[in-house]
Amino acid sequence: MTATRIGSERELLRSAGLRATEQRVAVLRALEGSPHADANGVFTAVLPELPDTSLQAVYGVLGALTEAGLVRRIEPAGSPARYELRVGDNHHHIVCTRCGAIGDVDCAVGSAPCLTPADTSGFTLTTAEVTYWGLCPDCAAAPLT
């Protein structure tokens, strides 16, 4: 009963007004398998399925999907851009300072406090983004090395 039927990605793409190419389907499926993957990670995941895919195509697909609102692009400091399928909800990310692993975090207090700073320096504010930094379970458990 998982929602990952073969055709669902095609329907998702078409409903967003995009052509359902096999590269796009493969990228969506890759992101289902590894959330928060970067462009190269998606590329690696797509290759076995579509060996002729180019890295540039992956960049193009990710750009199109991002623009269509089907994927969300996150860019933690010091890391290449990551992409995830979870869109439309207000969730944030926690990044491991040692290995770069990323986890999803729901905002404990909702969006209101974070969205209303005391003084915006005259800026017109549209969105707020929270990034947490810490250690992932694996790195916290590992010795100093």
Next chain:
Amino acid sequence: MTATRIGSERELLRSAGLRATEQRVAVLRALEGSPHADANGVFTAVLPELPDTSLQAVYGVLGALTEAGLVRRIEPAGSPARYELRVGDNHHHIVCTRCGAIGDVDCAVGSAPCLTPADTSGFTLTTAEVTYWGLCPDCAAAPLT
């Protein structure tokens, strides 16, 4: 009564255990003049004072100052790294989505809510970082073009 006496940067550097080279003093002074400058901006600001300075030296100085805790490095998505002298306090940034201008923002509710997400996915959390996105006063006032 400004705190920007000639010698103060040298004292600051020495107290942090760093050699007070003229390049480092010049970088600190550049950051006083333009907060949130990127490496190239600092380089440009330093050149008139020290024409023989290389861009690589600026990167090296900024890296050393960041490591020593004298400057803070921020990396908004889609922008080169920016550097600022304001360290040690809990303040965040607002970035103009059109021109990339950056402003400082004090957290309206303190750091507590942002630092306590409901579920950290097993991560050990150390810091939280908030980035606001919006339009700067100039871009908000400007027509669509």
Next chain:
DNA sequence: GGTCAGTTTTGAATCACTCAAGATAGGGGC
């Protein structure tokens, strides 16, 4: 003022990403 490790200069290389031109393949209409 001399000495030496920490810094900077010079030159090159890497990484993530973008651009452009031509080849290819979805998918609506028949």
Next chain:
DNA sequence: GCCCCTATCTTGAGTGATTCAAAACTGACC
């Protein structure tokens, strides 16, 4: 099911930000 048109992908090259390495230099302790 087949054709055509255009969106998309492939191939190849280029850019900007940043880092690496070796040699020249210089700040700071003595």
